[in-house]
Amino acid sequence: MILTLTPNPSVDETIALSEHLERGAVHRVATTTSQSGGKGVNISRASVAAGEPSVAVLPADADDPFVLELAASGIELRAVPTGGAVRVNVTIAEPDGTTTKLNSPGTEISAAVLDRLTAELEDLAAGADWTVLAGSLPPGAPVDWYAALSARLRARGTRVAVDTSDAPLKALVAALPGSAPHLMKPNADELASFTGLDAATLEAEPEAAAGAARHLLDRGVDTVLATLGGNGAVLLERGPDGTVGAWHASPPPTTVVSTVGAGDSSLFGYLLGHRRSLPPQERLALAVAYGSAAAGLPGTTIPHPDQVRPDLVITRTVQFTRGDA
Numbered sequence: 001m002i003l004t005l006t007p008n009p010s011v012d013e014t015i016a017l018s019e020h021l022e023r024g025a026v027h028r029v030a031t032t033t034s035q036s037g038g039k040g041v042n043i044s045r046a047s048v049a050a051g052e053p054s055v056a057v058l059p060a061d062a063d064d065p066f067v068l069e070l071a072a073s074g075i076e077l078r079a080v081p082t083g084g085a086v087r088v089n090v091t092i093a094e095p096d097g098t099t100t101k102l103n104s105p106g107t108e109i110s111a112a113v114l115d116r117l118t119a120e121l122e123d124l125a126a127g128a129d130w131t132v133l134a135g136s137l138p139p140g141a142p143v144d145w146y147a148a149l150s151a152r153l154r155a156r157g158t159r160v161a162v163d164t165s166d167a168p169l170k171a172l173v174a175a176l177p178g179s180a181p182h183l184m185k186p187n188a189d190e191l192a193s194f195t196g197l198d199a200a201t202l203e204a205e206p207e208a209a210a211g212a213a214r215h216l217l218d219r220g221v222d223t224v225l226a227t228l229g230g231n232g233a234v235l236l237e238r239g240p241d242g243t244v245g246a247w248h249a250s251p252p253p254t255t256v257v258s259t260v261g262a263g264d265s266s267l268f269g270y271l272l273g274h275r276r277s278l279p280p281q282e283r284l285a286l287a288v289a290y291g292s293a294a295a296g297l298p299g300t301t302i303p304h305p306d307q308v309r310p311d312l313v314i315t316r317t318v319q320f321t322r323g324d325a
């Protein structure tokens, strides 16, 4: 079972333009779509589509349309009532695939709701192969909450994966190795944020990304899936003998429609490969195939396994380029 936590869920509104976005101009919108999203929610949605059991833990009222839509989609939920509305995130998708995301801070979360979310996770963790802590933290959550949760949930016997950004990511890295999750999934901007390296260089050069990701393995993380946008992803993994392997995978040919949900889909692809006991290169190929399939779908649409082509992904081993961190 894959257990997910989305502490800051979002209604994802996507505005698709039939022309390039020009700041200050008036645009006629081609289509608008609205989907229930947020990182853990998207991973649970991918799990359901792939026939993998999953439970999504999140703060939201049981009668919120957000929760009703997820339940109708077949996603098993533990929704902790908040009395507040789910935030709205807006994406502007341009015809060339350029995706501009405007993510809201979210509604203030109380200590009581945080405690209930923790209790739900602890209740379910022993039955979870993986527990995924994902996305931003809403106002009111302690910035080091993921670090604290990682330590508590590891003690329950689940593997822990974290995908976050900004201050919660920095707090998690600062808390290493004490509360190290088993897996982290930074993108190039996130790798840059805690290494001080240049994001564009990390995205363009898999060896540099592998070198940056290596800092996390040196501090107790077992696996790093560093996604590099259109340049695929790098996987670093500590083997049973303690040695670290590193691989890069290039995406299959992709016509990009909206990259929202691509990172979440790639993390799910890795977890699916792990649950199927595939070797590391094949887990990486599945991750990149899932991410690229999502990038080719509108809005936050999460791919069905039929849409995912790991057979078209090219993987190779990479050497580390040690950067400063």
Ligand SMILES: Nc1ncnc2c1ncn2[C@@H]1O[C@H](COP(=O)(O)OP(=O)(O)O)[C@@H](O)[C@H]1O
Pocket: 186, 187, 188, 227, 228, 229, 230, 231, 232, 233, 251, 254, 256, 259, 261, 262, 263, 264, 266, 287, 288, 289, 290, 291, 292, 295
């Ligand atoms: N332009 C693109 N072309 C093909 N695949 C893409 C593109 N952008 C993203 N992807 C796929 O989605 C995955 C995650 O993308 P990335 O932008 O790194 O993640 P995040 O959404 O977390 O920022 C990539 O590893 C790749 O497989």
Ligand SMILES: O=P(O)(O)OC[C@H]1O[C@](O)(COP(=O)(O)O)[C@@H](O)[C@@H]1O
Pocket: 008, 010, 011, 012, 037, 038, 039, 040, 042, 089, 103, 104, 134, 135, 136, 137, 165, 259, 260, 261, 262, 263, 264, 265, 300
């Ligand atoms: O919690 P954050 O960092 O604001 O991110 C939430 C947003 O990210 C998403 O989970 C998509 O993430 P990815 O594009 O990284 O896969 C959206 O569904 C949601 O709007």
